[in-house]
Amino acid sequence: MRPRPTRYALPLAPAVVLALGILLLGALELLQSHKEAAGRGEENARNLADVLAEQTERTFQAVDFTLLGIRDAWTAAPDMPDNDLRFRESLTERLKALPYVRALYVIGPDGFIAHDTDYPSTPRVSLADRPYFKAHQQDPALGLHVAQPLRSRSVGVWFVSFSRRINRPDGSFGGIVVAAVEPRYFERFYGALSVGEDGFIALLMRDGTLLARSPVSEEAIGKSFAAVEPLNTHLSRSPQGVFWGASPIDGMTRVIGYRALGTVPAVVNVGLARQTVFRSWREHAAVVSVSAAILLGLVIVLIVLVQKGRRRDQAEQVRLSRAQRLEGLGRIAGGIAHDLGNTIRIMQSTFRLLRPSLADRPDALSLLGDASQALGGATAMIERLLAFARRQDLRPEITVIDGRIDGFAPILRQAAGPRITLDLRLSATGRAARLDPVQLEATLLNLVLNARDAMPDGGTIIVETMDVGRPLDSGKHLIPAADGRWVQVTVADTGIGMPSAVLERAFDPFFTTKGQGNGLGLSQVLGFVQQSSGDVELDSEEGRGTTVRLLFPAVPLGGQADGYSKPETAISGEPHPRLEAALREIPSRHSGPDPMGPRRQRG
Structure with a gap:
């Protein structure tokens, strides 16, 4: 009888629970470590934004202090001629202390540059149309003004103007003092910081205008990103914070920390790429996954071994x-x-x-x-x-199995009938067993007749021999072969097969499902094989055919074996009396010609 898998469901429950527990613990560990990695990334982005904001604010304060000093020096000498040498030298000294400023200059009330660190290379053009000039001209109360990035008319590079108004003693507009701050300075400074692959640092005005960015994006400088976070909603709620979002420049998702400057309407953003934030988590996840896989593999192997053992x-x-x-x-x-x-x-x-x-x-x-x-x-x-x-009385002889079956093949083919194909696969060459050759023939004939009856619509019967090292699934009662080898004879069909209830009683004497015969066929097969120190294995499944394996202990070939390599009764003369007895019920089991022909009827 085949084992029922449902009987093993309950004993396997602990192993299944263990496997599910491993998966659950692994998932919880990955979720927790993922949350911690995200928290560390947010904290790093927030801290870096705070540090850069403080550094940027000090930079802007240094620029403003310089502008105030220049304004006071010019106010002390209002009648100073344009491009005064001593005043220009003082501007140059001040410029050396500001590496982030490209040039310092004073614009008179008429819009032309009066003093300039770039003199005499600066072209004489009116700057009255510049937005930063107009802003101070129109608003006397305007303090430090940081304008949008512009391209220099003299050298053609981007700059951000930091400017202060100059008032005459009577309070009228006397011009402005300007520091041209280069975004490239901030880009180089930001680029020297480690924000990981695909990270960025950006400096924006509160209105969304991009002043500087690392990595450099020339086409983005001067553009407005007012509709993008954090300028859209986050900044109105808090002057500093952190959030996850996609960059409008490259579309990559990052964790972004931001902080608004206190003295200048500007915001510093720091973005860390998702792959950078979760790089250590992925390594940890790989270790956890491999460990869980190994444990699950061990559990599965344990389940398989337990299943096989049971x-x-x-x-x-x-x-x-x-x-x-x-x-x-x-x-x-x-x-x-x-x-x-x-x-x-x-x-x-x-x-x-x-x-x-x-x-x-x-x-x-x-x-x-x-x-x-x-x-x-x-x-x-x-x-x-x-x-x-x-x-029963047996006459055992050292018999070459392949030779005996090959000589008996014509009778087996007649017994199989015209609609059945008999396929011989004899591969136990040179192997012999000590048994009664006539009973072996009767056994094979019996199995072929059973296989034929199981295929009413025709099919294939396979008779196969092989040399095996041990009997498959055999009991402990078998006598070991002399050299540890066994001869296996297999008879397989492609017929209707047997249900498990029939398979359980297949070897019982007088048990038959055919409605005819005495039900002693397989009983005789089992008795003969076991009396020959062998064993029988029977496998069958409904709709997929039946396989019968006969196992005989192999014996070394002696001088007598050659005389039995071909059964004489199968090729000439009268059948052996015991083979005759095995064939007596053949006419009742098939409607075809008698396999023994006229020779059987002589007796």
């Missing part, structure tokens, strides 16, 4: 139960066969004594012949019962 134990219990049942049936059958055999021999002796006295009575002799023939059938049944009980 199935093997159950199969052995089923085998042992079947062997005990068949052993009991064998003892009963042997006793019955022995007693019936004695009775039949007495009756046969009586019939032989009656024949001379009935020589002149043909009708009585005919009845006596019918009775003798019936007793002959009973004798064949008794022989099969004795074979099942392992008490």
Whole structure:
């Protein structure tokens, strides 16, 4: 009987719970570590934004202090001529202390540059149209003004103007003092900081105008990003913070820390790429995943081993139960066969004594012949019962299996019938076993007839031999082969197969599902093989056919073996008497020609 998988569901529950526990713990660990990695990334972005904001604010304050000093110096000498040498030298000294400023200059009320650190290379052009000039001209109360980035008309580079208004003693507009701050300074400074691959640092005005960015994006400088976070909503809620979002420049998702400057309407943004933030987490996740996979693999292996062990134990219990049942049936059958055999021999002796006295009575002799023939059938049944009980008389010989089957193949093909293909696959070359060759032929014939009956619409019967190192799934009662080798003979069909209930009782004597025959075929097969120190394995599944394996211990080839490589009874002469007994019920099992032909009818 095949093991039922549902019987193992409950014992396997702890292993399944363990596997689920491993998966759950691994998932919880990954979720927790992912949350911690995200928190560390947010903290790093926030801290870096705070540091850069403070540094940028100090830079802007230094620029403003310089502008205030220049304004005070110019106010002290309002009648100073344009491009005064001493004043220009003081501007140059101040410029040296400001590496982030490209130029310092003073614009008169008429819009032309009066003093400039770039003199005399600066072209004389009016700057009255510049937005920063107009802003101070129109608003006397305007303090430090930081304008949007512009391109210099003299050198063609981007700059951000930091400017202060100059008032005359009477309070009227006297011009402005300007510091041209280069965004490239901030880009170089930001670029020297480590924000990881695909990270960025940006400096923006509160209105969204981009002043500087690292990595450099020339096309983005001067553009407005007022609709982008944090300028859109976050900055109105808090002057500093952190959030996750996608960059409008490259579309990459990052964790962004921001902080608004206190003295200048500007904002510093620091973005750390997701792959940078979660790089250590991915490494940790890989370790956790591999560890979980190893543990799950061990659990799965444990489950498989437990399943195999339990199935093997159950199969052995089923085998042992079947062997005990068949052993009991064998003892009963042997006793019955022995007693019936004695009775039949007495009756046969009586019939032989009656024949001379009935020589002149043909009708009585005919009845006596019918009775003798019936007793002959009973004798064949008794022989099969004795074979099942392992008490039959065998004539074991060292027999080359492949040679015997090859010589018997014509009879097997006749028994299979015209609609069945008999496929011989003899690969146990040179291997021999000590057994009764005639009973081997009767066994093969019996199995072929069973296979034929299981394929009413035709099919294929495979008769295969092979040399195996150990008997597959065999019991412990087998006698080991002399050299540890076994000869396996397999008969497989593509027929209707057997349900498990039928498979369980297949070897029981007198059990049949055909509605005809005496149900002793497989019983005789089992008895013969076990009496030959071998074993039988039977596998079957409904709709997929049946396979019968006969296992015999291999013996070394001796001088006698060559004489039995081809069975003489299979190729010439009369069949062996015991083979004749095995064939007697063939006409009742098929409608085709008698496999033994006219030779069987001579007796």
